[in-house]
Amino acid sequence: MDHITFLVAVVIVTALAFDFTNGFHDTANAMATSIATGALAPRTAVLISGVLNVAGAFLSTEVAKTISGGIVDDTLVSPGMIFAGLVGAILWNLLTWLVGLPSSSSHALFGGLIGAVWVGAGSGGVNFDKVVEKVLVPAVVSPVVAGVAALLATYLAYRLTDRARKDSVTKGFRIGQIASASLVSLAHGTNDAQKTMGVITLTLISAGALGHDAGPPLWVIASAGLAIGLGTYLGGWRIIRTMGKGLTEIQSPQGFAAETASTTVILTSAHLGFALSTTQVASGSILGAGLGRRLAEVRWGVAGRMAVAWLVTLPAAALVGGLAASVVQSGGDLGTAVVALVGAALAAGIVAVSRRNPVHAHNVNDAHKVTVRTEPPAKVGAAA
């Protein structure tokens, strides 16, 4: 293990930390609507999702061969840049979690890497064509497709069950939701845990600890799976509230339609080789399901804030990643340590701020708004 330098060790720990934030950021994608409709108790929902994410991590054998899928020139990427990119992604994930906004963890990771490579190797290291093809186009198309699918499905579901007994219908769709939400979780585990595995494996290869074309060692699979599973289990309750309650008041037929739409879009695009963000797909589905029920209220203010967060995610993470990269580059091991400490301090600060107005399993469904300040909820609600 003499290949594992200080920098490589820091990259591995940071990658696992990113994996953890990825998990709790994305619990909402699979479980927010099930929690909102009461199909699953909050604690049960995050437990199922966590276990399925770990299972998904072990099932996925096709670990990413490139860190970025060609968005940056992988031959120019050094462990220092990967570290800087991860720091950018983690901080952006935490910040959006604090304000309860679902944003794409993949975009945060790409953004962080783009920023770090830009600073470390010049703008020539970033393939802007690929950014458009792999990030921008799917980001616009996938939520729209998921939204239209969920809208049509919701509309038809309500038309068909219009005259039937309401309690039977609600109960039936709730049971269906358990299956559809579980599928989203499993698909998430196979996709997202392997991103972190890819980052760690490629770092180990570049450090010479693993041979070229080596697969991830078992400890990498296990630790990445556990990190994302633990993150999922702890649950990003702030984001769950926004997605389950904030966008629209979800009923069980809508939840089922939304989750089915998310699963189908994720699976068909994965099958045809499209990279997309689970977060954006799930948000689009929920919005569509909200519109599909007649007279259902969609809070466009929340939807607008989410859209802004999507636009800002990549550049913001890139900015932090670039900043961190410049410190790492000029400061060496000392710079790396400084970035790690500052990053940890900022993360701790964000968590401390979130404690002022915590959202957890017991109050996640009580309100539709996530606030940072400690004002009385009624007042804040009126301001919305």
Place this chain on the structure above:
Amino acid sequence: MHLDWTALGQVTAVSIGVTVAVVVVFALGVLGLARLEAAREHGDGTSAREPRGGAPALALTQAALCFLACAAVVAYGIYLIVPQFH
């Protein structure tokens, strides 16, 4: 830059088609279940509110077939997710 519009169109068409199909079939299953429960409560299966309710056996068959179809789609979804099955 290379955009594969065919694949994009396929994703769109397949996603919307499959989602609508699954939800409609599931809704029909739920409808069957609701009729069954209504029939059970009224004992004879012909309530005033549901003149076309039919025999409970019919409702049960409808629900069972629909849920079976949905279960098959879920199984195919798991097949797609798990690479070991390919």
